Amino acid sequence: MARKVFVLGEIRDQFLRNVSFEALAAGKIISEGGEVVAGLIGENVRTLANDMIYYGADRVVIVEDEKLKYYSPDGYSQAVMAIIDSEKPDAIIFGHTALGKDLSPKIAAKLNAGLISDATAVEIVGGNVVFTRPIYSGKAFEKKIITDGIIFATVRPNNIPPLEKNESRSGEVASISVEIKDLRTIVREVVQNAAEGVDLSEAKVIVAGGRGVKSAEGFEPLKELASVLGGAVGASRGACDANYCDYSLQIGQTGKVVTPDLYIACGISGAIQHLAGMSNSKVIVAINKDPEANIFNVADYGIVGDLFEVVPMLTEEFKKLKIHSS
């Protein structure tokens, strides 16, 4: 059954986030040959519209307003509802990001609709759109469908592969004007603190530290390794509880759930609560002094040794690799 799918693109620091393209790929599957309409919302977004088309959108609808410079549930829901009212899609896909998590339930409530959050895969089975999503922070999975009304889901970053960029594609970019008003929450300021560069939820490589890192300074070699690999730094709950780092870096059942291509666990014992947050990573490397550490049970590759010896060596090796390949 051909479906019209509305996909919300997401912008961060003037660029489209990757999850926008992944959401388009999900939209394409759900559309079954129907139309994929992308939406872009912000202060100044028109220049990004073509990228949405190159990655699979047939058309783009934009809503621009200075009141949309920062995300707010009221402002963005007014813009999204205007797009939904004019396009009347059969399905809606957002990224499962801070923005998508915050906005999608509000839209679902407005539409009196079901919502499947945090999907990691989508397929068509016997005419149904079936979403796969982790539950119990990835300790189990469920397959789920919408049984009534519009199909609505958010997709977890880093899981659904985007379509290949095709710059020969073209499509209409239309703007609709919406009066953005009565914002009940106002963003006064954004303080960029923890994320030095790469965002944990979208990082392809994560170097994470546990209690074995021993101090805040102990994270320095991990940061260096992450920076050589273009990755992000994460931490176990133990490291956060011990004040070695900020809670925003915590990976686990409480904390963030991540699925990078490469996860390097340094001095992390591998408590169930931590594994729940990272065990679905594509490749896991464990570095730990204790050969009995539970983390080795989920690791693809393990080195038994002192992280303060191993991590700097790894950094040097990767640096050499970079010089060779560049």
Place this chain on the structure above:
Amino acid sequence: MNIFVLMKRTFDTEEKILIENGSISEDDAEFIINPYDEYAIEEALQLKEAHGGEVTVVTVGSEESEKELRTALAMGCDKAVLINIEEDLEDGDQFTTAKILYEFLKDKEADIILAGNVAIDGGSGQVGPRLAELLDIPYVTTITNIEIDGKNVKIVRDVEGDSEIIETTLPLLVTAQQGLNEPRYPSLPGIMKAKKKPLEELELDDLDLEEEDVMPKTKTLEIYLPPKKEAGKILQGELQDQVKELVSLLRSEAKVI
């Protein structure tokens, strides 16, 4: 201040998950207050201590949730409400829960409603914002700080590691992020007092709801465990050689670099 906290009973974070007859086995599992809801309860108690008023903790669940409600009362909440759906509903989803909570809260004139930003079992994080929309009040999710001055509210919101400073007003719904506070443990006198505090039990009937009003919009077809990982390769030899081998394996075998 009229303060409400939404609470969910969940599996302990250290529990292993077993599947029996297509659903998660609850036999012998330890249950706890959803950890993010504990932050919400603690913040509610701190708001009461600073501004006066009353804290009511609410859950939608079954008879078993009484234990976690008593824990919340022992922490210091004044009243508890259990909306017991066990006999009325076979299945529910976030639409269901939000609708039920809305029917309960619509005439309660809450100044602030606090909840966890996500429950660690279902992990959808929908109920808070859905409820705020139904009640037509503003909401802020994943908060790490809140200051209330009269009707004016200043919030710090965690956005994937960055912080947004947000201004808004009461009535309001907020969801708690880790780092908001350090939840207290129930004290012994608290536990004794909790036994005498009011715990009201309601069913759909009491909220003038019929089963069809809250029928879920989604359906779970299947629950399964992730494929077991094969044991990995522990590298051997001199540390320097292990590091070289690892880099080469990541390039040629795993192809992630």
